[in-house]
Amino acid sequence: MRVARKGLIARKEQRAAYLFLSPWLIGLALFWVVPILASVLLSLSEWNIITPPHWQGVQNYREMLFDDRTFWVSIRVTLKYMLLSVPLYLVCGLLLSLLLNLKIRGINLFRTILFLPSVLSGVAVAVLWVALLNPDVGAINEVLKTLGISDPPRWLDSPTWAVPSVVLVGLWGIGGGAIIYLAGLQNISAQLYEAALLDGAGPWQRFRYVTLPMITPTLLFVLLTGLIDAFQVFDIAYVLSRGGQGGLGDSLQFYLINLWNEAFVNGRYGYASALAWVMVLVAAAVILLIFRTSGRWVYYEYDPERER
């Protein structure tokens, strides 16, 4: 009798749980499962929405790999951005958060100001920097000239400097990344520092043997999101290349810019779906690779409070 009653309560709870979950389950089916299936089929066909879809097997993938110059350009631009931005943001974000973690008077004001750019939209930031980076009259080059650099970079007007310009604009908003590091730093137990201090560790040793190992999970997180984000650069590149045209000599032809152009400018929905799948597969491969190697350098503290 009691068992039956318990089962009834559990069944009731289960039914309630699925009711609570229903918005997400419906959303999952409509906005994830259906599009994923549709995307697989689309990537194997040619479709411009007007004429009926035309099945063509792996033709889209073949074209991408062997006949599409722009695809390879977009890969090169994205990789260049990735190699420049990921290490730079990783190190600068960490240094900034160490600075903002100091206990000194007025630190909250400094934090507020330095985090500010991270709430601004990519478009607003890009519009501002288009003006600042103007090679002939912009403020950046005027400052560089006063500093004695007679021939400053031509930034967006130069195929070499276009990607570094995007990296520079992102660096201006590095405070957003520092928030995540700061959270990681504040989770480090003060006892560890006290113990290190008692052992006679200097500032560098405290950083090297306490802070750095304890913050590796945050480093892993920032590394992964940085790599994934490189595939999703859009807003800034869209504005800086005057409406997603890819910039001078395709120097701002980022992966997502190319995908957007193929889908929504050229109307090649099948081909764009194939591009999206390549993006997902490459990103997944990168994530797996990093996770595989992360065991060697990421330090997880055993924390009984988290075991539940």
Next chain:
Amino acid sequence: MKMIEAPERIESPPEVAPRNAVLRYRVRRISYKIFVYLLLLGLCSLILLPVAWMLTAALKPDLEPVFTPTPEWFPTKFWHWENFRRVLTESMPFLRYMINTMIIVVGNILGVLLSCSLVGFAFARLRFRGSKVLFYILIVTMLIPWQALMVPQFLFFVKLGWYGTYLPLIVPSFGGTAFFIFLIRQYMRTIPKDLDDAARVDGLNTWQIFWRIILPLSTPVLTVCAVFTFLASWNNLLGPLIYLDSDEKFTVAIGLANLVTRADTPWNLTMAANLVTILPTVIVYFFVQKKLIGGIASVGLKG
């Protein structure tokens, strides 16, 4: 959120140290502080000077050059505040863009708060078959960027006849956002389970426990989710760019991007428009920044 930091770097001076050792220690300590403050001030000016330049440019009259050989960082002799009125209503319709964006923002906040709190509650406090599998699916959808699915989603909404309306930009939020569900779940798990048991003894059902007990206790995390949603949808460019087709429906992000991409907009008005659109996010940021930073910190990344 308790503040924990690296302890002060210098150990206290030895009691019987010679006078000049104490002096050296003090000088080192003071110069270290000066160095840190100079560094922080320098970094802050890197953030604030471009914003100040933007304000200077926005306040200039039409015929005055915005670009000057020595950049003017602070409002100089020109105070043409009417430039802001011009971008809002007269030469540009930024007031309408802002109202349009607000419609999307409010819709998204409603959708996120409603669906994510329900789903987060189920994941945090209810037992049901398949909870582990569903939670893994949630985590996976958090990792897949929505841009990867934007083409089939676009075609889906076109087939529904929603192209050119705000519906594709609002309705999906009612299906929940994985990241916010995760945040809310993490928060609700920290509320003592005894509360539920006591409430059940008092005869409350699951819905009443959610609505009367857990939800009111979760306002901090709900605030964080609402603010993140506000920022994300106010700043969103790609979504509106794909789905909206007429100037009457455009959002601030499209309006701004068009100023640069369609060229020959005077720079003073462009900068005024830019300031007008970032103002709401800055105001919200100043009001909730403590909660926002604490919100990210409290969730932690190991969970």
